[in-house]
Amino acid sequence: MTSDTDIAAKSSKSVAGTKAIDRALYVLSSFVATPEQGITEIAAHADLSPSTVHRIVQALVQSGYLEQSAETDRYHLGHAAHVLGQSARESWGYDRALPILERIGSLTGESVNMGIADGNEVVVLLRVESVQPLRFDQPAGSRISMHCSSMGKTLLAFSNEPLPELSYNQITPTSITTEADFIKELAKTKKRGYAIDKQESIPGVSCVAAPVLDAEGTAVAAIAVQGPTVRMTRERIAAISDQVITAANEIRDTLGLDKLSNVSG
Numbered sequence: 001m002t003s004d005t006d007i008a009a010k011s012s013k014s015v016a017g018t019k020a021i022d023r024a025l026y027v028l029s030s031f032v033a034t035p036e037q038g039i040t041e042i043a044a045h046a047d048l049s050p051s052t053v054h055r056i057v058q059a060l061v062q063s064g065y066l067e068q069s070a071e072t073d074r075y076h077l078g079h080a081a082h083v084l085g086q087s088a089r090e091s092w093g094y095d096r097a098l099p100i101l102e103r104i105g106s107l108t109g110e111s112v113n114m115g116i117a118d119g120n121e122v123v124v125l126l127r128v129e130s131v132q133p134l135r136f137d138q139p140a141g142s143r144i145s146m147h148c149s150s151m152g153k154t155l156l157a158f159s160n161e162p163l164p165e166l167s168y169n170q171i172t173p174t175s176i177t178t179e180a181d182f183i184k185e186l187a188k189t190k191k192r193g194y195a196i197d198k199q200e201s202i203p204g205v206s207c208v209a210a211p212v213l214d215a216e217g218t219a220v221a222a223i224a225v226q227g228p229t230v231r232m233t234r235e236r237i238a239a240i241s242d243q244v245i246t247a248a249n250e251i252r253d254t255l256g257l258d259k260l261s262n263v264s265g
Helices: 004-033 039-046 050-062 079-092 094-108 150-157 179-192 234-254 260-264
Strands: 066-068 075-077 111-118 121-128 143-145 195-198 205-213 219-228
Touching (some): 004 075, 039 050, 094 219, 094 234, 143 150, 150 179, 150 219, 195 219, 219 234
Antiparallel strands (some): 066 075, 111 121, 111 219, 121 143
């Protein structure tokens, strides 16, 4: 017969185990925003003590989810984390979009991203880097605020959900800082079929994005072409927008999102 003491002990162990898993996940998630970190930085991001973080990091290194640089002694995501991420993308089917992104990258000579919404941020799933010496790199896993991102604007403009509460922080001098102005921007995006980011999140970088729509016309993802503003002029953005919209529609067809049966399950 199991005593109340035994049950309490098992419950305590269960809670402790859950807490340990939560802490490990906090540590891993901190590498999305900061790809390489030391123990002190990880502790600050995860709001844990350095000694606790050190124990967690050592366990993650042993399991291959983190690796330590021999040159800097700092940590970055390991092979196991990359394999897990790759498996997730394959299970969603988004990897099938990569050849289309590569073609747009080749046609425009600029970097190309594909992202999805996660709360009030856009998460970059796929990335094709520009071959230009002057470029901006945004690796897969990067997170971008919705209100200052062409992909974020696109995802919200073509959403069937109410507009979420956003911070509207002024990240650059051209960032949109009020809900009223942002709503106007979403209306423009919906009307023309694509969104523009003119140095709103990163000075000197401009982007154009289009939605990957399901059969109900809701954006499940977005793709964006981005490059230095000196190359991404108003005229060039207008020209590239047609290519981005075409690519987004190809991705929709490739993923089978144009079929209601696939959306409804």
